[in-house]
Amino acid sequence: MSRKDLRSHPREDIGQELVWAEINLAHLKHNLRQLRRIVDRKTGILAIVKADAYGHGMVRVAKTLEKNGVRFFGVANIHEAMELRKVCPGASILVLGCPHPKQAPLYIKNNIIPTISCREDALPFEKLLAANLARSGFPVHVKIDTGMGRLGIWHKQAPQLIRELADCKHLSIQGVYTHFANADHREKKRTLKQIQYFQYLLKVLKQLKVKPRYVHAANSIGLVRFKKTHLNLVRPGLLLYGINPTGGPLPLRLKPVMILKTRVALIKEVETGRSISYGSTYKTKGRTKIAVLPIGYSHGYRVGFSNKTQVVIQGRRYPVVGRVTMDQTLVDLGPKTSVRRWDEVFLIGGGISANELAGHISSIPYEIVCSIHSRIPRF
Numbered sequence: 001m002s003r004k005d006l007r008s009h010p011r012e013d014i015g016q017e018l019v020w021a022e023i024n025l026a027h028l029k030h031n032l033r034q035l036r037r038i039v040d041r042k043t044g045i046l047a048i049v050k051a052d053a054y055g056h057g058m059v060r061v062a063k064t065l066e067k068n069g070v071r072f073f074g075v076a077n078i079h080e081a082m083e084l085r086k087v088c089p090g091a092s093i094l095v096l097g098c099p100h101p102k103q104a105p106l107y108i109k110n111n112i113i114p115t116i117s118c119r120e121d122a123l124p125f126e127k128l129l130a131a132n133l134a135r136s137g138f139p140v141h142v143k144i145d146t147g148m149g150r151l152g153i154w155h156k157q158a159p160q161l162i163r164e165l166a167d168c169k170h171l172s173i174q175g176v177y178t179h180f181a182n183a184d185h186r187e188k189k190r191t192l193k194q195i196q197y198f199q200y201l202l203k204v205l206k207q208l209k210v211k212p213r214y215v216h217a218a219n220s221i222g223l224v225r226f227k228k229t230h231l232n233l234v235r236p237g238l239l240l241y242g243i244n245p246t247g248g249p250l251p252l253r254l255k256p257v258m259i260l261k262t263r264v265a266l267i268k269e270v271e272t273g274r275s276i277s278y279g280s281t282y283k284t285k286g287r288t289k290i291a292v293l294p295i296g297y298s299h300g301y302r303v304g305f306s307n308k309t310q311v312v313i314q315g316r317r318y319p320v321v322g323r324v325t326m327d328q329t330l331v332d333l334g335p336k337t338s339v340r341r342w343d344e345v346f347l348i349g350g351g352i353s354a355n356e357l358a359g360h361i362s363s364i365p366y367e368i369v370c371s372i373h374s375r376i377p378r379f
């Protein structure tokens, strides 16, 4: 059996794993319920499950969400979309990234919705559908740049593109969407400007008699902070995984879906003044016990955590000392400790959040969970 096959396992099988993630699908359902409490009943949920559901395992996450009423998913590329299509045959799947012209047949064959940012994105679809005498109405979503400066057509040029797309007989503009650049900022001005641009465009579309079934804008923090961004579809990612995008107060109670654990692989007694790990960046201040944890940067436990983060063993916090290496990390247990070899260690969970880890390396919680390597089994 390949490692990939081992990735999603029942909890009882943790056995003697040395590094693993526990994915709590009950917490995922809880977070979905919490989200529904703040979103209008008429507004749909497009769950973002790209990057292997932010490291949580796309297949199990999507199946759970689908069982709980989610019918629409967002992924990063056609490969993720095709993997998802195998397990959610009836779901709508939107690819948020650009379609390569040669991927058009895969989109059409698997009924995957592309994001269109310009005319050239649409033409391969139109041509292929026309050549195959396909039915009309292949759904596309048009991305509008209202200030993110990434994908999408600049909002002022969008009416022209949309008119051209409306002339493509085989395509149907099922959705029009934008994405916020600053929804997490204390200062709301920039997001309000983006909303204003988008709403103005929607008015223009009405005048052009273009009526997309879905109009959407809100990511997790957008939907929490700006009610008027809900429109008729919201696109949460991080909130579903129970992680607070900003670390600030939220109007919902989230439960983290992922716990990352390892075990104490070795305990060594060392004297005062002993240096620890590459570069000797830590010297013991007295006699102490050092625990070796079999996780390192190759698993996604970052070098930047060296001498900064803590882990939790038997409910107590201990500091990570010395440089985190490729496969091993060291922890100072102090001279008197009840910690034993093979004890479980919380790296995320047990009171340590992805936000806390991100704070140590000037990063964001998204990067922490997405970095947890796919070779770590998920239970």
Ligand SMILES: Cc1ncc(COP(=O)(O)O)c(C=O)c1O
Residues within 6 Å of the ligand: 048, 096, 179, 218, 219, 220, 221, 235, 236, 237, 238, 239, 245
């Ligand atoms: C276009 C788009 N929509 C929605 C999301 C979900 O964002 P969040 O995880 O902050 O909810 C993302 C994530 O990067 C995105 O790129």
